[in-house]
Amino acid sequence: MALLQVFGGNLSAIQLQKYLFLFTRNQDVKAFDFVPYRYGCFSFQANQDISTMQKYGYVDYDDNCIWLLTKDDYINTLNMFDQCYLRQVMSEFGQMEQTELIRYTYQHYPYYATKSHIAKSIMTKEEMDRIYKQQKKYDSSMLFTIGYEGLSLEAYINKLIINDIRLLCDVRKNAYSQKYGFSKAQLETACRGVDIKYIHVPQLGINSDQRQDLRSQKDYDILFDIYERTTLKENADALNYVSGLIDSEKRVALTCFEKDPKQCHRSRVAKALMALPNKDYSFKAL
Numbered sequence: 001m002a003l004l005q006v007f008g009g010n011l012s013a014i015q016l017q018k019y020l021f022l023f024t025r026n027q028d029v030k031a032f033d034f035v036p037y038r039y040g041c042f043s044f045q046a047n048q049d050i051s052t053m054q055k056y057g058y059v060d061y062d063d064n065c066i067w068l069l070t071k072d073d074y075i076n077t078l079n080m081f082d083q084c085y086l087r088q089v090m091s092e093f094g095q096m097e098q099t100e101l102i103r104y105t106y107q108h109y110p111y112y113a114t115k116s117h118i119a120k121s122i123m124t125k126e127e128m129d130r131i132y133k134q135q136k137k138y139d140s141s142m143l144f145t146i147g148y149e150g151l152s153l154e155a156y157i158n159k160l161i162i163n164d165i166r167l168l169c170d171v172r173k174n175a176y177s178q179k180y181g182f183s184k185a186q187l188e189t190a191c192r193g194v195d196i197k198y199i200h201v202p203q204l205g206i207n208s209d210q211r212q213d214l215r216s217q218k219d220y221d222i223l224f225d226i227y228e229r230t231t232l233k234e235n236a237d238a239l240n241y242v243s244g245l246i247d248s249e250k251r252v253a254l255t256c257f258e259k260d261p262k263q264c265h266r267s268r269v270a271k272a273l274m275a276l277p278n279k280d281y282s283f284k285a286l
Contacts, residue, residue, distance in 0.1 A: 001058060001074035006086045007094065009069035014039050016067055018101050019089055020046055021112075026085040033154035034112060036161065037193055040105050040119075041112040044153050044181055044190060110134045114161075115194050136164045141281035143246055143273055144253035145266045153181030153190055159286055160196055160253060167197040167249040169242055171266055172256050173205025182257075197249065203238040206231065206265050220263050227265055232272050243273055246281050253286070261285050 003019055004011060011019065017034075021041040024030040032043040050067065053059050060068045075083055093101060103122055106113040110127075111134040113119045119131060144165060148156050160168060168191055175184035188198040206227055214220055232239065246252045258264035267285070274283050 001053065001069065001071075002078055002082075002086060003089075004059065004067060004069040005072055005074050006090045009072070010066050012098060013061075013065050013067060015098055015101065016050070017042055017046065018105055019093065021105065021109075022093060023082075023085055023089050026088070027082070033152045033158075035154045035157045035190075035194060036112045036115040038115065038117045040102055040116050041109065042193075048180060106131065136162050138164045138251065141246060141250045142252075143270060143281050143283045144251070144286055145261055145264075145270050145284075146253050146255050146286040147258045147261065147264055147266070148177075148179070148182050148255065149257050149259035153186075156181075157190055157194055157196075160191075161194060163251070163253075163284075163286065165196060165251050165253045167199065167245055167252045169245065169252055169254050170198065170200040170256075171204040171254050171269055172200075173202050173207055175200045175202070177257070199245070201238055201242060203235040204231070204242070204265075204269055214263075217262065224265055224268050228268050228272070232268065239269070239272055239276075242269075243276055243279070246273070246279075250281075 003016065003023065007015075007019065017039075018041065020032060020043065021034050024032055024034075032046045034041040034043050036042075050059060054061055058069075058071050060070055062068060075086065078086070093104070096104065099122055102118070106116070106119060106123055107127060110131045113123075113131045114135050116131075120128060123131065144163060146156070146159060151159075168187070170184065170187070175187070177183050181187060181190060184200055191198040206223070210223060214223065242252070242254075254266045254269055256264045256266045261267040270283060270285075273279070
């Protein structure tokens, strides 16, 4: 809201994301994380937040994709450092045309241009070469595991990108989360926007009622031992399906909630996949 205020109360959706990105570059603890997206740096959380503000009438969104501030004086609610950073962004970049602003972010932060749909049309060959160098591409086949506990959606997606993960395999029984970005539809949409495939394999999940009263690592170990003897054996077809996806997609990540892989059944799924005969991939826990 304060950013919109500093820029006169109206910005395009693209400008808002770019100015917010440049603002956060000055912060020690960044208010928002960003991913490389279709038009460069993009924050899913910021986009969600401003959509929520629209519902409450603090901003409006017109037919030209312009965010309009309907209430003012937010700048004075910020600390003096953030006020200074916002005004600095306005002073340095406020006169740029939108394409010039995009080019600036691509030139100075080429990683965030790696998924852009417009980079080739606005950047020179030399600039595109710098962007291509930021793209992580690996020939080796690898199985990964990753939990989203403690991560923003953007930080999580960036981990997938920098490891060249091409398919995210959600092994939760119910792909729902109270944390923004990690319910099935949200996560699938975010992955699609950065050219990562998403599948949900609920057959490999654990019912939530079985996860109650887990107070020690021993409790987790007992649960997962039972899981290996029952669910994994009963769903061998699902396990083989995932193995086939690793063969075809080469770099696949199993995902669930817990940060610690020892406290998540995805580690046992990975163990079972690594024990299959004729596998041609290695393993890494993120």
